[in-house]
Amino acid sequence: MVIGVREVQSILERHSIVPSRSLGQNFVTDPNIIRKIVKLADLGPEDQVLEIGAGFGALTCELSQAKRVVAIEFDRYLLPALEETLEETGMKEKTEILHRDAMEIKWDEFFLRRTGNWKMVSNLPYNISSPLLLDLLDHAPQVEQMLVMVQREVGERFVAEVGSSNYGIPSVKAQYWSEISIIGQVPPKVFFPVPKVESVLLKFTRRKTIEKVDLETMWKLLKVGYGQRRKMLRKSLKGLVGTTGFNSAGLDPKSRPQDLTVNDWISLATAVENAGHDGFE
Known part of the structure; x- marks a missing residue:
């Protein structure tokens, strides 16, 4: 079953569906884009796929090459159409449909009975893409690879290089957990309704080896440091990191948060932890 512009319009009319702006709904109407996503996902017969925003x-x-699919959809008005599509394409048996808000899911509990390794393949709703991806990176190590369609601005933040204007907390957090790349551009015209922004295909590959660090300390330093992005770290992190801490990490206290690499943040957090409370000042 190929779902193009006419098929999308037919489904929307038949089920009286009006795309929700508040839910960030933009439906793909170009089958070639769908095929490209599936090809890039490189699914095999043993792969388990998580799709959010089905x-x-x-x-x-089109995820028929996978062993199983868990399709999560928050909008209850879309569920009958989703079930109909899966029935018509023979995908119903291998697909578990969940009517859930992905932002409310506790991923450790979610994967208790859904064992093994997973890939995520999704056209993510614009309004939740960034926090959702960070939540999955933090709490769902079972998801080893993510291929997602997101707003271009969001994608550029995740892949931003140190020192650039887009480099910030999402960049550091995501790059700590994974290797990230933009592997495709998606024009607005392939969606209905047509958005005012461009999209990209973003690929995350979880790192096999993760540098050990106290994440609570590192995330706190990130939040405070970027809370005053234009200030030097010696000022923005005053009370958290002193001269000893910067020296131990090998960092210039006159640096600003966007000047620090992921490894620099790891070194700074480690220095703070090693120094204990006496080393904060």
């Missing part, structure tokens, strides 16, 4: 199944029905 909509009415335009992407879901």
